[in-house]
Amino acid sequence: MVETLDNLGQNEIFDVVVVGAGGAGMSAALVAAIDGARVLLVEATEYVGGTTAFSAGTTWIPGSMHAASVNRDDTAANAEGFLNRAVGERSSAAMRRAFLEAGPRAVAHIEANSDVKYRARPFHPDYLSEVEGSTLRGRALEPLPFDGRKLGRAFSLIRPPLPEFTVLGGMMVDRDDVGHLLNMTKSFASFTHAMKLLARHARDRMNSPRGTRLVMGNALIGRLLYSLLQRGVTILTGTKVEALHRGAHGIEAVTLSHVNARRRIGVKGGVILASGGFNRHPKRRDAMLPGADPAWCPGAPGHTGSAQDLALGVGARFGEGALSNAFWAPVSVRKRADGTTAVFPHFIMDRGKPGMITVDKTGRRFLNENTSYHLFGIAMQQANKSAPSVPAYLVTDSEGLRKYGLGMVRPGGRGLAPFLADGYLVEGSTLDELAARLGIDKAGLADSVARINRYAQTGVDADFQRGTTDYQNANGDANWTGPNKCLGPIGQAPFYAVRLYPGDIGAATGLVADTDARVLDRDDQPIAGLYACGNDMQSVMGGVYPGPGITLGPGLAFGYLAARHAVARGKTAHEAFALPVELHTPEHAR
Template identity: 40%
Template sequence: MNTATRFPADGDALVDLIVLGSGAAGFAAAATAARKGLKVVLVEKAAQFGGTSAISGGAVWLHGTDQARAAGIEDSPEAMRRYLQKTIGPGYNAALVDAYIRHGHEALRWLEAHTELKYALRPLSPDYYPDEEGGTDRGRALEMLEYDGRRLGAHFKDLKMPPAGMLLFGGMMVNRVDIQHFLSFRRSPRSLLHCLKLMGRYAIDRLSHPRGTRLTTGNALIARLATSAFADGVQVWLNSRTESLIVEHGSVVGAVISRDGRQQRVLSRGGVVCATGGFAAGPDAAAQRPHSDAAHLTMSPETNVGDGLRLGQAAGAVAGEKLAANFFWAPVSEVLHKNGVRERFPHLVTDRAKPGVIAVNRAGERFVNESNSYHHFVQTMFATGNTPCWLICDADALNKYGLGLARPKPVDNRALIDAGYLYRADTAEQLATLIGVDPQGLRRTLERYNRDARDGLDREFGKGGNSYNRYMGDPDHQPNPCNAPLLKAPWYAVRLHTGDLGSARGLATDGQARVLDASGAPIPGLYAAGNDMNSLMDGTYPGPGITIGPGLTFGWLAACHAAERLATLPSPVLEQ
């Protein structure tokens, strides 16, 4: 790089760090850099900030956090390495895994000390493959503490709102604990009181806000980081597209950004962090899936079209190859509302593992352990050719747990039936005919499953067979939280398509989040984090929070490295 950064005095801007993307990784980098005294601009293509992180569960999966240590949980780095070696397989990258294990808890500690970020240990949260060597039932998964969105002030309106199907009463956020209280309020005075308090707060909020200001999960995560970033002077440019990176003598020194109807050169002494959210909504995504479900549904925002890959590769970066999967899979359903709006729902935690719910193919046969992780569920859909499939339940299960966008009793779900999303029939055979499934096949499936489920078993696919399965079920249902016979009419079904929560394939990096070129050398001034960074999980899904955890960690590492690098560079010289 030149001994001094030069820029024309004709309106070009100069900052210390440019961050592209406003998800967890982007805001972690921006908030860290700003707190270290850097002048930061965060560029967001969408009209609101938060990206996929804002609609995520917000959990992190980390080794050796202060929260786990305070709970007396012992978890060695070797155990976590063994677990990741087993679950990731041939794509295991020792350098990235070691950096994640070594720096993940350090990053969280720093962010909690210097920003509004606050996490709590989940009392019980098994890894997704808890019986693998090195797997655990608790200690690695942390969940976001709720946050008062009013702390964002005027910026609250710019925070990405979760889809309506993930909210209650049109705008009230709930977390894992809240959901369990809502499922139990009819039989638990404690749960009833909890729900009444939430609804009271929400009613007050709606007097002055378009939605509830009690934020949970990923919305709280982004709001916490954003509040700190704004307080430390981070500029967030919304509706702004990064056209290209500025490269001088092999170093990335800025970006050309389209904003307010014009292009602007922004030079950055510390470089550029790519955290644009990956390419899952882009035109090239279909070609990178195993084979096509014509209605594959991504939960990524429509702006996540691969800008980070495009920009990085144009600057000489290489992308990951031959991942176990190029996406983080999840089954997704979709409804077309009367107003023409399409709403998607990711089937992550609320229905598949619950007793009285099964998944069947066109032959009316089960093909998967419904209580396994969402990633594994879609892997099995692809592997068996069951794309799409159907999630089926009886009246008891729908009334207790809901099904996709359909809510439990006493909610009236007739609008979803009228929209062709929720299918209802008086008998299982009629339901099969209605949805195009073999009635005799479904009858035989129910006979087999119900016979086992009466005893809490699933001899065919092992639903409820490990601690993660049972954690996802109904803890109040015995003898197995995941299994109950389907007996009570009417019968219900929702069509499930293959879907994803985002892309896993990204720019190759080292353990400091520096982007690598074809020779394996870091490109000075170029960093990647979040879904723009090639997944250290190699497109596998070992546990809850394996995207947000690395996003925060490597976003923080990128900002720390940029700040250290910036301290060694001479001051800029204004070209006359």
Template identity: 45%
Template sequence: PPECPRFGGMMVNRLDISHLGRIGTSLRSTLRAAQLFSSYAWQRLRSPHGTILHPGNALAAQLYATLLARRVEILFSAGVEDLSMRDEHVAGVVIRHGARDRLIAARRGVVLATGGFSYDASLRQRFFPAGAGFISAACASGTGDGIRLAIAAGAALNTDATSAAYWVPVSLFRRTDGSRGVFPHMVTDRAKPGVIAVNAAGRRFVNEALSYHEFVLAMFRDGNGEPDLPFYLICDRDFLWSYGLGRIKPFTRRVRRYVASGELIRAPDVAQLAAKIGIKPSTLSATIAAYNADAKEGRDPEFGRGSTTYQRHLGDATLRPNPCVAPIVRAPFFALRIYPADLGTAIGMTVDAQARVLRKDGTPIAGLYACGNDMASIMNGNCPGPGITLGPALTFGYIAGRHLAEGSVAASGATKASA
């Protein structure tokens, strides 16, 4: 989302996020931050935003630059309407561009990569657990177009995935233009010391430093499939200042506008905070007291927070003995409601090793390929690490391109030429 870049458009990589959080407490981090700020200031003299790109932005920019260099025609804001069939072969695609439909012929085949179905209400209701609701942190263009076209052409779906999607907890807010913002709580706050997650009863239900996918699975288990159950992140003043919370950046002096909008709930003590979010004050007070008793010594015997290298990496390396655990003691206290959301779908078309879309009988549909979230997850809905959608998308996109370039479709009877 546009709220992720810091300071009005400054993009940083994951390693530099920790440096920014340690300004003033670490000489190395302070010097690194000064370098980042000076570089960003120089960029802003020539551009309305930062020009150094990182992770996904850098990859997308390089791929886009490659297409431009090769003079590949790119049609923005084009919607796919139908597949053009010749006998049982996919011979092209019909798109809606502007006010008219356009047929694009494919002499070798069509690759479907329309982004899955994160924004298709009927498919979400069919495949997602009831507790998932209708919130997504994925690209809004993932409306299931490719999957519907493939099914109409006889494609088989793999619906036996361990999880129908990859999940992330999010917080919601309204932008100044009235649009709804969705902020994914991936690596910037949950694992930091001094915040806990509680359920509708005011009790902790998960190790807050788990991966975002596992965190949401814990939300589903705790909610027993009930939709709209509230979950909250709870912290104190010190945490909010040092690490931020959701879209609220670290070192934010005035949080009044976030409180006024209802996005952030603030109270002078834990009991009043509980009352504001509809939780029994004695329960939330007991939860925080139990957490604090062990957190003073850097321990979390209830959930083992900070017990793995992954978790400690996402914490605050300057804090000992546990970079993920610190007490919640300094008033005022804050709560931020979080929701389960998907980062991308895992259910998709069954393909073979050449990325060809298969029918239910296992035979390929001539001229039809799939990759990305239109293709069934190669991890079957499991999430071993970040990039679990992008990595396979790049790999199978490459495989499909190579197979098309070799003319294998033509050899099986499809019309021959470039996709």
């Protein structure tokens, strides 16, 4: 049930308190409720869903009950070997094994006992497909679409998707819908599919400010919320965790605040931190992500790191040794009409398609445009040390823009005027004119285009080996008739570009935990009653991004482990809630 803090009594007791209502936190709360616990889910913002609600909702779980439907050949040994080779010593092998073992159990447990349902994508390659043990299908799960009308008034609690990822004023579409909409004049099946979507959306808009057919991350959050409400979980939004109370038996209570209300809430089993990580922390961000403007972050606003500060106050510590402290994607930025900032992640729709290149200030290519978005973001920052590549410039011609779009500019080549007027999209009748308007080197750009045009003919990118892995080819154009699905010429005037920045899409560095998701102190001992999952926890991927959904997958698996351990602990915990406790306030708030 959705409550306000005023309606909870002082010193009221819950079995489990979960801090943060993103995908990991909601999953942990649901598992605890399924196991019979009295659960309190606390969210600092007005919405549930966190960054998961913005995402594709892809969940990387090797060996799930759905894997065999698309890939009978994958094995647990394959997945473990793949992670060992891809991640290596950047994370604990024991933690990776715990994830691989718990993930399939978590999927089966939640699906058997709730409205959360997944399916395997028929084709969704691991991003590091060149690494032995990778697969093309079976590990990436996606949530089934969800009818938001089932939530009634609670539908308004779900964080809306990014407007730039919807059409017609709030209609959500997934990758299958996009294909049907683009082909609706060429295929009767696509026409029928598109007409059903449009009719449903028209009905929705008569009673709702946006579409109620939820897909991708919104579908996952919708299913989780519906299941939590069915299980009677108490949900507080707009509520802050001010303190953790630690006594003789570990974390025994939390202090919560909302407007003028303040409550001390007892906890029998434990507190699970799933607040999204440090990405908007007022101090830690600058230290851990130097040079990355927070305006480039496309994540939801709740990941301030305040819950992690409380954990540090009771002895927790941050992990070390990751490839990067965050996961990255190239993003473009534009001011919306209402004055807010739109941050658009360039995942797969444009940069890797034929007729697209990315260049730096000198007009030169500096990376493989078809690499994963995480490696793309890292490469931008590394290259910037020797030649200005932040921003970088994603360049195409009129044909590339028409076929694939460019960031927030959708395919078709129409409606360009507002994007050109505010400078988001830059146009040049010649390459020299485009370079001048971007302020980049004309000769460098001309040379880069000439080189890519030669490579489009031969199919071989002699500079960056674009289109040489299964993952890269999957993000090219399957209908392209050239020798390389990722390489095409740039030559049809006018020419276009958007500016790209490295945007952090989630934290990779977080609190160190064990294989039960118990937060560890500086002596590697568990802090009794304190757990972490999602981006609050040190990533088992070690800052590497080996496949789609490698944040949501571990978030689900360790949320499951944390919840089950906390529930079991609560059933045997000593009733010590009246004992004197120590109040821990984060250092920056003192």
